[in-house]
Amino acid sequence: MPIKTILLHMANDDRHGARLQAAVGLAERFGAFVEVLYVATPVSMPAAVTGRGASYGYIAEATAIAHEKAEQIEHEVRQALKDCSYSWAVVEGDHVELLAERATYADLAIVTQSQGDSLDDRVVLHVPDRLPLETPCPTLVLPHDFAPDAAIGRHAVIAWKNTREAGRAVRNAMPFLQAAEKVTVLTIDPPGHTLDSGRDLMVWLERHGVRSHHQANIHQGGDVGEVILTCARDLDGDLLVMGAYGHSRLREMVLGGATRTVLGQLALPALMSH
Known part of the structure; x- marks a missing residue:
């Protein structure tokens, strides 16, 4: 099946730019539409945050910050995908569940490798690279240190x-x-x-x-x-x-x-x- 719809996972994380550039390159290569799903819920939180109330408070604050960053990241998306067809949506919730729901209608999903095992000072809340387990759509998992201009598929x-x-x-x-x-x-x-x-x-x-x-x-x-x-x-x-x-x-x-x-x-x- 040709790749005509790419589902791109976006969030307020330090690797969203690499995912975006990978999606741009693949969209241009395959003539694909890019569905950008920006999930405002934080992927992790500091391990020092303890107690249910503190956890809820951190998640609420981090989610609010992510919503504030949404306009800036949407501008990055708009500039990068200016020559491609795309859509943009901001949602909250479990990253894998939200991606899996939309991946049914995509030909390829793009996520980044999780780094939870190597971050001792963080508590992992969501693991996007579990997506291959949850959907019939193939998932392209990028290494955490993937360079935005690196080749894919040569x-x-x-x-x-x-x-x-x-x-x-x-x-x-x-x-x-x-x-x-x-x-x-x-x-x-x-x-x-x-x-x-x-x-x-x-x-x-x-x-x-x-x-x-x-x-x-x-x-x-x-x-x-x-x-x-x-x-x-x-x-x-x-x-x-x-x-x-x-x-x-x-x-x-x-x-x-x-x-x-x-x-x-x-x-x-x-x-x-x-």
Whole structure:
């Protein structure tokens, strides 16, 4: 399916500009409409804020500040998207729930990687990069330190395993794959594996006009997510395509997993589908 509607998550945070620039570049590339959803509710609060009353007071104050900043950020959006079609809305509430409600009508959603695990002085209230769990719309998760002018999709790396989630991610990524200069199918197989686990996908991609290369790895132990990120870095990829949360949600939350590792240590944009 072509990308004709992009849902852009905006908030009063220090990474909204990088998301905006990514959306501009993709809207121009695909001729897409951008639906900008500015969520005024704070994503986190200082850990020093304790007690229900203090928490409510901080959230109310931070929300009011975000509303005051809305006009300034809307001006940034208007300038950046002046050559694109877009809409702008200001809402309050749970970031993931609000995004998921609108993502049903989008072809791609853009969020930023959460940094809650590394911010000891903050209490995380909302985790936007959980969006891939909540919607059929593919989600492009940008690294927290993503540079606004960085490329997305010049070299796409597909973390491939024959699962529903991975298959959906590849289909959703087809506009990126068809436009990429290089596509690599990355497989991570158990010891003793002798079959060419990337061949069938590569044949299917070829029929869609996508030439690809196979990077086969034998898993010698350790976290699969770390192996995926290391391979993507060594291959100089600038877009990771992968299925999200192949195990049950409870298993992923309690025991971790490749998706959780990738989201926690993300170093390149990741297009994820569940």
